Amino acid sequence: MSTLADQLAASIQGLVAAAIARGDLAGTAPESIVLERPKNRDHGDYATSIALQLAKAAGKNPREVATLLQAEIASLAGVSAVDIAGPGFINITLDRANQAELVRTILDGGDTYGHGDSLKGVAINLEFISANPTGPLHLGHTRWAAVGDALGRVLKAAGAKVTQEFYINDRGRQMDLFGQSVQATALGKPIPEDGYQGDYIKDLAKIVVAENPGIKSSEEFREAAYKVQLTQQQSVLSTFHTTFDVWFSERSLHESGAVEHGMEKLREQGHVFEQDGAVWLRTTDFGDDKDRVLIKENGELTYFASDTAYYINKRERGNDICIYMLGADHHGYIHRLRAVAACAGDNPDYNIHVLIGQLVKIMEGGEEVKLSKRAGTIITLEELVEKVGVDAARYTLIRYPVDTPMVMDIDILRSNTNENPVYYVQYAHARIAAVLRNVSELGIPTGLDNFDASQLTHDRENELLGTLAEFPRVVAQAAELREPHRVARYLEELAGVYHGFYADCRVLPLGDEAPASIHSARANLCAATMQVIANGLSLLGVSAPERM
RNA sequence: GCGCCUGUAGCUCAGUCGGAUAGAGCACCUGCCUUCUAAGCAGGUUGUCGCUGGUUCGAUUCCAGCCAGGCGCGCCA
Structure with a gap:
C-alpha cells in the first residue's frame, strides 16, 4: 500500500531528477526523499529539507534551490500550496478534500490498513x-x-x-x-x-x-x-x-543429532580448534573477546555448544533472520552470538539480531x-x-x-485515569464506538457510498486525517527497527488528536437539525479512526473495548 | 581492566536516514458538561538535552574523550 506521502515523495524525487537532467541543478539525485510531518502546523502538512541537502552540490543557496522546485511541486495532484520557509525548507499543504479520501482507503482496508510489504518474503525466527x-x-x-x-x-x-x-x-x-x-x-x-x-x-x-x-x-x-x-x-x-x-x-x-551436525558445519567453516584437551570455537575471529569452549576436557558439551547448534538449526529451518531477545544479564552474549553466525558463514549484520532488555x-x-x-x-x-x-x-x-x-x-x-496511558487510548476507542452507536440510532447514513470527502475541511479533521495517514509508516518503522513501542506512542498521539477533534467537531446533529452530509462524513472519519486504533492495539495484543 | 545499556522539565519518559521555537503525561494554577462517554478538551508555568571537543549551512541526534549510574565478563546452566 502506498500512502499519499509516499506518492508525493516519489513525485518530488522525480522532479529533482528531472531538474538535474535539465541542468538546472548540479549533483546527483537522492534515491528517495523524506517527507516529515512538521511539528508546527504553520509549516504545512508535510515538509522536506531536500533543498538544503541539494544546495551544496548545486552551488546555489538553499532558498534558490527551493524556489526552483516550488512551482512544479505546487502543480502536483493533491497539493494546494507550497511555501519556502527558514533557510530553505519546502512546506507543502495538501488539498483537504483530496486528503480526506484517506477515509476510504482505511475503511476499505479494514484490519489490514497499516500493513505493508517492507519485510515481504523474509522469514524471521523470533525467540x-x-x-x-x-x-x-x-x-x-x-x-x-x-x-x-x-x-x-x-x-x-x-x-x-x-x-x-x-x-x-x-x-x-x-x-x-x-x-x-x-x-x-x-x-x-x-x-x-x-x-x-x-x-x-x-x-x-x-x-x-x-x-x-x-x-x-x-x-x-x-x-x-x-x-x-x-x-x-x-x-x-x-x-x-x-x-x-x-x-x-x-x-x-x-x-536429533543437531548438535553434532552444527559442530560439523563449524568445522567445515574452519573455525574449530583443539587446545588443552578441549574443543573450541574461534569466536575471537569475529569480535568476541575470548574463544569459547564447545566440548569440555571431560568430553561434555557446553551450553554454548547447544546455542551454536540451535542457531544453525534455526537457519536450516529456513529462517533468514534470527532475532534473540535476552535479559540485560545476558548482554555478554551479543558478541559471541554474532560470532557464531559469522563462524557459520553468515552475515552477522543481517542474519542475526540480538535485543537486550x-x-x-x-x-x-x-x-x-x-x-x-x-x-x-x-x-x-x-x-x-x-x-x-x-x-x-x-x-x-x-x-x-x-x-x-x-x-x-x-x-x-x-488507576482508571489518564495517568494510565492504556486507558487513554482505549477510552478513545470506546468513545468512538459510543458515537457510532448513536449515529446508527439516529439513522444517519454511513458507508462509503454516503461519504463526501469535501465536507472534511476543519483544522481538527485535517489534523486527524494527517495522523491517520502516518499509521502505515509507523508500523513499517517499528518493524524495521524492532521497536513495537513506536506503535504504542503513536496510538497515544492519535487518541489525543481524536479527543481534540471530538471536542471541536460535533458528529451528531444538534437538536432538531436534520442529518446532512457533514454528519455522514464525520461518522465515517470516526469509523476510520476507530479502525486504526483497533488495528494498532491489535498489534500490541491489547483489547479495544467498545464500552468503558 | 574489558564489554553492553542509560544520562532530556520537579517526577515518569518520548524524540533514527542530522533540521525550523526540544515534546507528552503527571504535578501546580485557570476555564469548559441542563444534547455525542469529563477515563475528555482548551490555556498557563517548567529545560546549561551529563561535560568537553570534532564533523557542517545546521548536532539532543553522528564521532572521540571524560564524568555519573545500572548490568555483565566461567571448560556454570
Whole structure:
C-alpha cells in the first residue's frame, strides 16, 4: 500500500531528477526523499529539507534551490500550496478534500490498513522468554512476553513470515537440581545445596505425587514436575495473549543429532580448534573477546555448544533472520552470538539480531518492591496480571523501548485515569464506538457510498486525517527497527488528536437539525479512526473495548 | 581492566536516514458538561538535552574523550 506521502515523495524525487537532467541543478539525485510531518502546523502538512541537502552540490543557496522546485511541486495532484520557509525548507499543504479520501482507503482496508510489504518474503525466527521449566515466569520474562509478542505481530504486519519460538532449557544440571528439589520436598527430606526453594516447589511436589502414585527416583520427579511446570508456563502465557509457534526443547536438539551436525558445519567453516584437551570455537575471529569452549576436557558439551547448534538449526529451518531477545544479564552474549553466525558463514549484520532488555523495577505504595528469590518476593507474570490486568500490564511493558530500564508503578496501573496511558487510548476507542452507536440510532447514513470527502475541511479533521495517514509508516518503522513501542506512542498521539477533534467537531446533529452530509462524513472519519486504533492495539495484543 | 545499556522539565519518559521555537503525561494554577462517554478538551508555568571537543549551512541526534549510574565478563546452566 502506498500512502499519499509516499506518492508525493516519489513525485518530488522525480522532479529533482528531472531538474538535474535539465541542468538546472548540479549533483546527483537522492534515491528517495523524506517527507516529515512538521511539528508546527504553520509549516504545512508535510515538509522536506531536500533543498538544503541539494544546495551544496548545486552551488546555489538553499532558498534558490527551493524556489526552483516550488512551482512544479505546487502543480502536483493533491497539493494546494507550497511555501519556502527558514533557510530553505519546502512546506507543502495538501488539498483537504483530496486528503480526506484517506477515509476510504482505511475503511476499505479494514484490519489490514497499516500493513505493508517492507519485510515481504523474509522469514524471521523470533525467540523470546526461553525460561527454564523449573519455576514460574517472573517479571523479567514478562517484559519479553509482552514486547516479544508485540514485535512478532508488528513484523507480520510488515509482511514477514514470523516464527515465534520458545527455547525450553530442559537439559543439564539445573533440571537435575530441580528434580532433586521436588523429590526432597515430596519425601520430607532437606532440599539439596543450591536447590530450588519456594512454595511453588511444594505445590509441584503435591501435584506430582497425586498424579504419580509410587513415584520415587529424582529422575521421575524431574520429568513429572517438568511437565507440570511447562504446562503452567504455557497456560499463563496463553492468558497473557502471548503465543508461540514452536516450543523447542534443548533435549531434542541433542537427541536429533543437531548438535553434532552444527559442530560439523563449524568445522567445515574452519573455525574449530583443539587446545588443552578441549574443543573450541574461534569466536575471537569475529569480535568476541575470548574463544569459547564447545566440548569440555571431560568430553561434555557446553551450553554454548547447544546455542551454536540451535542457531544453525534455526537457519536450516529456513529462517533468514534470527532475532534473540535476552535479559540485560545476558548482554555478554551479543558478541559471541554474532560470532557464531559469522563462524557459520553468515552475515552477522543481517542474519542475526540480538535485543537486550533492561531490568524492570516495580513500585507499589510508593516504594520499590525488592525482588529476591531467597526471600520469596519474586513477582510472577501471573501475580502482575492479577494486580493490574492483562491490558495494562502488556501496554505498559510495551510502551518503553527495551533498552531503557523501566519502572512499573502498580498503583498507577491500577488507576482508571489518564495517568494510565492504556486507558487513554482505549477510552478513545470506546468513545468512538459510543458515537457510532448513536449515529446508527439516529439513522444517519454511513458507508462509503454516503461519504463526501469535501465536507472534511476543519483544522481538527485535517489534523486527524494527517495522523491517520502516518499509521502505515509507523508500523513499517517499528518493524524495521524492532521497536513495537513506536506503535504504542503513536496510538497515544492519535487518541489525543481524536479527543481534540471530538471536542471541536460535533458528529451528531444538534437538536432538531436534520442529518446532512457533514454528519455522514464525520461518522465515517470516526469509523476510520476507530479502525486504526483497533488495528494498532491489535498489534500490541491489547483489547479495544467498545464500552468503558 | 574489558564489554553492553542509560544520562532530556520537579517526577515518569518520548524524540533514527542530522533540521525550523526540544515534546507528552503527571504535578501546580485557570476555564469548559441542563444534547455525542469529563477515563475528555482548551490555556498557563517548567529545560546549561551529563561535560568537553570534532564533523557542517545546521548536532539532543553522528564521532572521540571524560564524568555519573545500572548490568555483565566461567571448560556454570
